[in-house]
Amino acid sequence: MVSNETMSAKRRQLIGTLTSSPPLPTLPFDLIPEILSRLPVKFLLQFRCVCKSWKSLITDPKFTKKHLSLSTTHTLHRISCSDHKPVIKSYSLDSVLNITQTQFRFNSYVYFVGSCNGILCLVDEGVDSVL
Structure with a gap:
């Protein structure tokens, strides 16, 4: 059986560990x-x-x-691929003439995996990571 002194020492050590840990950001x-x-x-x-x-x-x-x-939302986004090169076009609903186009450069083929809440998941075949 563990004595009260041993339990008290363990408690003090545990409390010291908890209070000395860095604060959460x-x-x-x-x-x-x-x-x-x-x-x-x-x-x-x-x-x-x-x-x-x-x-x-x-x-x-x-x-x-x-x-x-x-x-x-006041902007529509469209992603298209030509020769596995993704192009994102943004269309502002406030102005029909305001169209921006962004093309991303990749070393190899790019595949669209999915999306969630407007975040796209793309995979570059030549890289071991998800974009």
Whole structure:
């Protein structure tokens, strides 16, 4: 059986380890609304339970207005491949004449794997990593 002195020593060691560990990094408070305002509503409804400050932020009418303005897209993006060279064209809905085209250079064939929330996953056959 373990003595009380041994248990006390182990507790002190554990507490010392916990208090000496580096603090978790924190985000500046003004950055949190910027991040949250770009998330889908489904997640915002869940994040209301994180803490009181997040709940008051998410239910604030100014935040709701900002979220709505950011979620309303004014640009359409189209990706096309010619000879396995991807080209992304952006069409602004505010101006029909405002079309930008970006071509990416790759060493070999590029394949489109999928997308999630507007983020594209491309694989370059000549590289061992996902783009």
